[in-house]
Amino acid sequence: MSTFLGMPVRAPRGVGHLRGDQSFPAAAKEALGNSQLRRNLQHATTTIRGKSGRVIAELPDWQELRSAGSALKAYTMANLPLLLTQLEEKVTAAGGVVHWAADANEANQIVTDLVARTGEKRVIKVKSMATQEIGLNEALEAAGIAPVETDLAELIVQLGEDKPSHILVPAIHRNRAEIREIFLRAMPGVDPKLTDDPPVLAGAARRYLREIFMRTKVAVSGANFGIAETGTLAVVESEGNGRMCLTLPDTLITVMGIEKVVPAWADLEVFLQLLPRASTGERMNPYTSMWTGVTPGDGPQNFHLVLLDNGRTAVLADEVGRQALHCIRCSACLNVCPVYERTGGHAYGSVYPGPIGAVLSPQLTGVEDNASLPYASSLCGACFDACPVKIDIPSILVHLRNQAPHARTEAAVMAAAAYTMDHPRLYASAQRAAKLARIAGRRGRGLPPPLNGWSASRDLPSPPDETFRDWWRGR
Amino acid sequence: MSSKDVILDRIRAALADGPSVPEIPRDYRRGPAEADLDLLVDRLVDYKAVVHRAGTIPDAIATIVSGSVVVPPGLPREWLPVGLEVLVDDGLSPERIAAADGVVTAAAVAVAETGTIVLDASPDQGRRIISLLPDLHICVLRADQVVASVPEAVARLDPTRPLTWISGPSATSDIELNRVEGVHGPRNLHVILTDGENH
Numbered sequence: 001m002s003t004f005l006g007m008p009v010r011a012p013r014g015v016g017h018l019r020g021d022q023s024f025p026a027a028a029k030e031a032l033g034n035s036q037l038r039r040n041l042q043h044a045t046t047t048i049r050g051k052s053g054r055v056i057a058e059l060p061d062w063q064e065l066r067s068a069g070s071a072l073k074a075y076t077m078a079n080l081p082l083l084l085t086q087l088e089e090k091v092t093a094a095g096g097v098v099h100w101a102a103d104a105n106e107a108n109q110i111v112t113d114l115v116a117r118t119g120e121k122r123v124i125k126v127k128s129m130a131t132q133e134i135g136l137n138e139a140l141e142a143a144g145i146a147p148v149e150t151d152l153a154e155l156i157v158q159l160g161e162d163k164p165s166h167i168l169v170p171a172i173h174r175n176r177a178e179i180r181e182i183f184l185r186a187m188p189g190v191d192p193k194l195t196d197d198p199p200v201l202a203g204a205a206r207r208y209l210r211e212i213f214m215r216t217k218v219a220v221s222g223a224n225f226g227i228a229e230t231g232t233l234a235v236v237e238s239e240g241n242g243r244m245c246l247t248l249p250d251t252l253i254t255v256m257g258i259e260k261v262v263p264a265w266a267d268l269e270v271f272l273q274l275l276p277r278a279s280t281g282e283r284m285n286p287y288t289s290m291w292t293g294v295t296p297g298d299g300p301q302n303f304h305l306v307l308l309d310n311g312r313t314a315v316l317a318d319e320v321g322r323q324a325l326h327c328i329r330c331s332a333c334l335n336v337c338p339v340y341e342r343t344g345g346h347a348y349g350s351v352y353p354g355p356i357g358a359v360l361s362p363q364l365t366g367v368e369d370n371a372s373l374p375y376a377s378s379l380c381g382a383c384f385d386a387c388p389v390k391i392d393i394p395s396i397l398v399h400l401r402n403q404a405p406h407a408r409t410e411a412a413v414m415a416a417a418a419y420t421m422d423h424p425r426l427y428a429s430a431q432r433a434a435k436l437a438r439i440a441g442r443r444g445r446g447l448p449p450p451l452n453g454w455s456a457s458r459d460l461p462s463p464p465d466e467t468f469r470d471w472w473r474g475r
Numbered sequence: 476m477s478s479k480d481v482i483l484d485r486i487r488a489a490l491a492d493g494p495s496v497p498e499i500p501r502d503y504r505r506g507p508a509e510a511d512l513d514l515l516v517d518r519l520v521d522y523k524a525v526v527h528r529a530g531t532i533p534d535a536i537a538t539i540v541s542g543s544v545v546v547p548p549g550l551p552r553e554w555l556p557v558g559l560e561v562l563v564d565d566g567l568s569p570e571r572i573a574a575a576d577g578v579v580t581a582a583a584v585a586v587a588e589t590g591t592i593v594l595d596a597s598p599d600q601g602r603r604i605i606s607l608l609p610d611l612h613i614c615v616l617r618a619d620q621v622v623a624s625v626p627e628a629v630a631r632l633d634p635t636r637p638l639t640w641i642s643g644p645s646a647t648s649d650i651e652l653n654r655v656e657g658v659h660g661p662r663n664l665h666v667i668l669t670d671g672e673n674h
C-alpha cells in the first residue's frame with residue numbers, strides 16, 4: 001500500500017447507517033430474548049434455503065458459474081479506474097449525467113440538489129442498499145422532500161417506523177398479523193376491514209402506492225449492475241415497483257456503489273443466473289429492468305447516475321478484505337448463518353447484516369467503529385459455501401479480528417459463544433449446565449460459561465442436529 | 476480536484492499492490508442448445524403465467540379479454556379479434572393506459588430454462604409503460620424467439636434498447652416469504668405461443 005497517497009478514507013461518522021448504537025453482543029442479547037422474532041427468522045431462512053437449494057440443483061453448471069462470477073469480480077476490481085471511466089463515457093453519450101460522490105455527505109447533497117432543482121417535494125424510491133447506507137431519506141427529509149419507499153417490505157418498515165433486518169426481505173422479522181396492524185395504524189386510506197391474508201395485504205399496498213406512482217415526478221433507485229461497455233444499468237426486482245419508478249417519472253436518479261460496475265454486456269449472462277437462484281430461490285425474479293441513458297419518448301427523460309465511494313476504496317486497499325466488494329447482495333450468506341438465524345439483522349447495527357455485514361461494515365467504517373462485528377460469527381464456513389461469487393468470508397473475519405482493538409476477554413467470550421453455537425455438543429452441554437444452574441438456584445444470573453458473557457437469556461433455541469456446513473454440503 | 480479525480484486516485488492507491496488479474500473461466504453452458512418449448516411452458520406455468528398454444532392468435536385473445544386493449548403502434552392488427560376496443564399507443568396518458576382492460580404486445584426473446592420473456596421496446600412491443608399499468612398483459616411469442624438459456628438471450632439482445640425481463644406476473648415474498656402474485660405490475664400474464672405461421 002502506498003503511504004504517500006495517504007491513508008484509506010473510510011465512510012464518515014455522523015451520517016448514514018453503518019454503525020450501530022450498541023455492540024453486537026449487547027444487541028444480540030436483546031434479540032435472543034425475543035422468541036417471536038426468532039420464530040419468524042427461522043421460518044424465513046429455512047423456507048428460502050429450501051427454495052434456493054432446489055433451483056440451484058437444476059443447473060448442472062452452478063459451480064462453473066460461481067467460478068466465472070468470482071473471477072469477473074476480481075477482474076473488475078483490478079480494472080476499476082478504467083471501467084468506471086468507460087461507464088461514465090457510455091452513460092453520458094446516451095444522454096445521462098454522471099456524478100461522483102466521495103462519501104455519504106456528498107452523495108446526499110448531490111441527490112438533494114437534483115431533486116430540489118425539479119421543484120418536487122416528493123420522490124419515490126425503489127429498494128437500494130446504497131441509499132440506506134448513506135442515510136439519503138434523512139437528508140431528503142431535512143431538505144423538506146418526502147421519500148416514499150415503494151418496495152412492500154421497505155414500506156412495512158417505513159410505516160412501522162422500524163429498521164430493515166435483512167437485505168432481501170427487510171421485514172422478515174414481521175409476521176402477517178404485525179404487518180396488518182402496521183397498515184391499519186399508518187397507511188392513509190386503508191380499508192379498516194383489512195385481514196392478515198397476504199394477498200389482501202399486498203392488495204392494500206397496491207392501491208395505496210398506485211396513486212403515488214402516477215403522480216410523483218422524481219424517482220431514486222439503486223442498481224444491481226452497471227455495464228461499462230454499454231452504459232446499461234440493471235435493476236432486479238419482484239413486485240413491479242421498480243418498473244414503476246424506472247418508467248413513470250420524468251427524472252430518475254440512480255445511486256450506485258463503484259464496485260457494482262460490470263465489464264461487458266455478455267458478463268450479465270453469469271450474474272443473471274447466479275443472483276436470483278442464490279437470492280430469492282427463483283429461476284428468475286419476476287422483473288429485471290435495463291436501460292441505457294435516456295430513450296426519447298420512453299421512460300424518464302432526465303437520468304442521473306451517482307457513483308459512490310463512501311469507504312469502498314478503503315476496502316479495496318486491503319488485500320484480504322477487498323473481496324467483500326465482490327458481493328452481489330443476494331443474502332444467501334444470511335440465510336445459512338447460524339448466528340444470523342438466532343440474532344436477526346438488527347443486532348449487526350448496520351444496513352449490511354449477517355456474514356457479509358460482519359466483514360463489509362467494519363471495513364467501510366474502519367474496524368474501530370464496528371469492533372465487535374468480526375466476532376459475530378462461528379467461522380463455520382456455511383457463508384463461503386453458499387456465496388454465489390465465492391467470497392471467503394471466514395478468512396476476512398479472521399483477518400479483521402486481528403485488527404480489532406478489543407479487550408482480550410471480550411474477544412474470547414465472543415469467539416467462544418459463536419463457536420459454541422455451531423457445535424451442537426458443546427452447545428447442548430452448555431444448555432444442560434444452564435438447566436443445572438437454574439435448579440441450583442442461580443436463576444436470573446444467566447448462562448454458565450462459556451455462554452454467560454454473551455447472552456443472559458435462558459430462552460435459547462435448541463441446537464441443530466447438524467451444523468449448517470454439514471447441511472449445505474450434504475444437499 | 477474533482478471528486479472524480481479524488482475517487483480514481485484513491486482506487487489507484489488501493490490497487491498499488493498490483494492484484495493479479497484472473498482469466499475468466501467460461502466453461503459454463505453458453506449454447507447454442509435446442510430450445511425446449513415444453514420446458515418453457517412448464518416454467519411459465521410454474522410461475523403462474525397462463526399459456527395458450529392452440530388455435531389462431533385472434534381466437535386466443537378473444538378468449539382472454541373483452542373490452543379495451545392497449546396495443547403498441549407496430550403490433551400486427553390481424554392479431555386482434557373483432558369486437559375489441561383498440562387503443563393504439565400514440566402517446567396515451569398513463570391514466571388511459573391504466574384504465575384499459577389489458578395490453579397486447581409481441582416479445583423480443585424468451586428463455587426456456589427460466590420461463591422468462593424479454594421485451595425490447597421494438598414497434599410491436601412499445602413503450603415500457605404500456606405493459607406495466609394494465610392488470611392484464613397478453614404477450615404473443617413466436618417459437619423461433621425462444622432460446623434455451625440465459626447466455627443465448629443476452630447474446631440476442633441489444634443493450635442500447637430499454638429491456639424488460641418478465642418471469643411470471645408481479646409477485647412479492649415479503650410477507651412471511653409466501654409468494655403472492657400481484658403487487659404493482661400486471662397481475663395476469665398470458666402467453667400465446669405460436670409457430671409463426673398460424674396468424
Ligand code: SF4
Pocket residue numbers: 326327328329330331332333334356383386387388389390391
Ligand atoms: S457475500 Fe456472497 S452470499 Fe453474502 S450477500 Fe454477498 S454475494 Fe450473497
